[in-house]
Amino acid sequence: MDTRLLRFFVSVYEQKNLTRAAEQCFVSQPNISHGIKTLEGELGKSLFVRHKKGVDATIEGHQFYPTVKRLLSELDLLSNLFENTEFKNKVVIGVANGLPQEHKQQFFRKATDLLKSVEWEINDISRKNDINLLVREWKYDEDIFLPLWKEDYVLCIPNGNPLLKKEVISIEDLKNEVFIHCPTCEAHQQCLSILNMGGHYTKTIANCSSKTETLTMLMAGLGVTFLPEWFVDGWYGFETRKFDGPRYFREVGLAYSRKSLKEQPITMLIEYFSKKSLKVNPFSKLGVYHKK
The missing domain is CATH 3.40.190.10 (Periplasmic binding protein-like II)
Structure with a gap:
């Protein structure tokens, strides 16, 4: 079934007038009339009753409207599915065990703000990752290390x-x-x-x-x-x-290979944290039990 004819039907149903429906669909009135007749022929049912002031929907027209409206709405969503991808960048990062939550939170918050549109894939530290957040002693020999905090x-x-x-x-x-x-x-x-x-x-x-x-x-x-x-x-x-x-x-930071610098998100992270230190609020600590 031609979706163009379905859009004609919805416009006529809502406007209750062929002329106004034609203007809304940017076609001539004869095109609207012909489209509705074609649709009625495919369905084998009359959808509208015509009179001097316009048209009224038949019982079948009223039954048909909500289904068509929902279908067209879903088709519109489908056509726009890939137009506005929320995450345009992907960063595969390894995070070492035993790192403080507050520092990790600050890093990911700042990095996400910096990269704007980013999807994180977080793994254990590995050479397969784009970059690793770890203690200096755990980096791979060939990797470059950028300290973030001591x-x-x-x-x-x-x-x-x-x-x-x-x-x-x-x-x-x-x-x-x-x-x-x-x-x-x-x-x-x-x-x-x-x-x-x-x-x-x-x-x-x-x-x-x-x-x-x-x-x-x-x-x-x-x-x-x-x-x-x-x-x-x-x-x-x-x-x-x-x-x-x-x-x-201990010194914690980002470890990365030279080939990772070919990826723009990694380059942006390295450039930013080379100039800006990771600041953690000392008053954000939650625990008091072990303090004298």
Whole structure:
């Protein structure tokens, strides 16, 4: 069935006048009349009753109208389906585990505003991604690294530990303390170097495969550990203390290959964050349980 004839029908039905319908459809009145007769012939039903002032719909015309109206509306939506694609850019990004939510939120919020029309595909870190958000030590050798933020590690002490009586902890205070370690952690070697200063011996109660498991053992009260400041925010069962020793931190940023710079969205991200630092509101932390 010719959709043009259906549009003629809707116009005549709504205008109740062949002349006005012809003007609305930008055709002559004879074309409208011929179109309606053709449509009635295909249906085998009269759709309008003609009189001196115009036309009135028949019972069949009234029944036909809502179906045709809906059909034409759906056809209009179908024809415009690919005209206004909401997302014109796609970025495949890998995001490392254990990164603070607040920092990730700020990055994706700013990056989405910058790229305007972007669809994100978020995966584990991999060479297959356009770009990776990760700790410097985890980047691939051939990739370029653009730092976004530095995050200090803090000394975490479980509730009930006598060390909590002190405001500042020295390396001497950690002598013979029971420690929870995460060998896969990017800063594990930093931690061992600090603890081995002065030849002190520390006991290891657990070696964990992730920061999350390290946090679990800490909250269980099994020992002390160093963890990223924002990573531990909001949890309970322990407190943090200032450590009077070498700074212990990690650097997080974007890692990308040179070929990724051929993609405009990646180039825009790199150019922007090369000039603008990622700002995180220090008052946006949610947790207070581990603060003294």
